[in-house]
Amino acid sequence: MQIIHQYGVKKIYHLNMERLKEYTVAPLEATSQTPEAIISGILDDEIKARMIKVIKIEAPIRQSLLYKRTINSFSLQKVGSRILQKFDEIATSLDFDYIEENGEKVYIFGESQFFRPTPDSEVRYSYQIPYIEGANCILHILESRDKSSYTQKELSYIFAETMGYQKLGAKVLELFKESLKDQRIKKNKNGRVQK
Numbered sequence: 805m806q807i808i809h810q811y812g813v814k815k816i817y818h819l820n821m822e823r824l825k826e827y828t829v830a831p832l833e834a835t836s837q838t839p840e841a842i843i844s845g846i847l848d849d850e851i852k853a854r855m856i857k858v859i860k861i862e863a864p865i866r867q868s869l870l871y872k873r874t875i876n877s878f879s880l881q882k883v884g885s886r887i888l889q890k891f892d893e894i895a896t897s898l899d900f901d902y903i904e905e906n907g908e909k910v911y912i913f914g915e916s917q918f919f920r921p922t923p924d925s926e927v928r929y930s931y932q933i934p935y936i937e938g939a940n941c942i943l944h945i946l947e948s949r950d951k952s953s954y955t956q957k958e959l960s961y962i963f964a965e966t967m968g969y970q971k972l973g974a975k976v977l978e979l980f981k982e983s984l985k986d987q988r989i990k991k992n993k994n995g996r997v998q999k
Contacts (some may be wrong), residue, residue, distance in 0.1 A: 812948065823944040827920035827927055830861040832877035842878065843886050852894050863913035864934045867895065870911060903936065906982070910934040921968035930967075930975045938983025941966055946989075946999050948987075953998035956984065957975055 832854055835990050851874060851881050858873045859865060871883045879967055883891060895909075902909045919941040945962055946954075954962070960980045972980075977999040983989075990998050 811903035812884055817989055823940050823947075824983055825918045825927040827922045829927060830872065832857065832874060834877055834879060837878040837880065837928065839880065839884065842875075842880075843890050845890075847878075848890075848894055849885045851891070852897065855895065855898060859911045859913050863900070864903075864910050864936055866905070866932055867909040867911065868959040869928060869932045870895075871874045872874055892951050901989070903934075905935050910936065916940075918938070919967070923968035924959075930969070930973075930979050933967075933979055935979070935982045935986065938963070938979045939989060942980075942986075942989055942997070946997070953992065955996055959997050 837847065841849065847883070852872050854877055855870060858870055862873070863868075871888070875881070875883050875887065876890065880887075901912045903912065904910070916936055917940055919937040921941075922933065923948050941963060942959065945959065945966055960977060961972055963980045963983075967976065967979075969976050984997070992998055
């Protein structure tokens with residue numbers, strides 16, 4: 805497994821590809837399991853297989869959302885401290901690249917230069933969107949519009965709209981600000997974001 809430095813690695817990004825994609829949730833067979841069965845270790849192979857499936861379909865994906873998808877597929881709602889320990893143990897054996905965003909792993913599979921608008925909280929909340937996707941959205945805006953530079957405030961509203969949100973709430977603004985730190989996004993000396 806390779807740890808990729810936060811906010812981008814050149815080998816993953818290719819600016820000439822289409823960036824906008826539809827979000828697909830991994831279809832996991834719902835089964836009913838108890839926390840005790842998960843903690844016991846008898847389901848370790850099944851848990852790992854489900855994690856792998858989620859990563860292959862939903863990457864880039866935050867570890868917290870990966871765990872949520874996996875635990876929900878066992879008809880459980882929360883990853884408690886004992887299950888978290890078991891999931892962390894299983895996740896260490898996953899053979900996927902990942903980046904760290906504010907102390908949380910974001911698993912990568914294949915190319916990651918796209919973004920997927922998901923205003924429907926049934927799919928994922930704005931705080932579950934990796935910053936790498938937010939940065940790709942910003943790059944998409946810069947590449948697809950005629951204007952050569954934007955104030956950060958102006959760009960934040962375009963960002964929210966492009967990501968599918970009707971308003972710029974606190975969590976969407978946080979996603980924008982963190983995504984703006986990506987090394988691929990250029991700012992001039994006045995702080996304007998430019999092509």
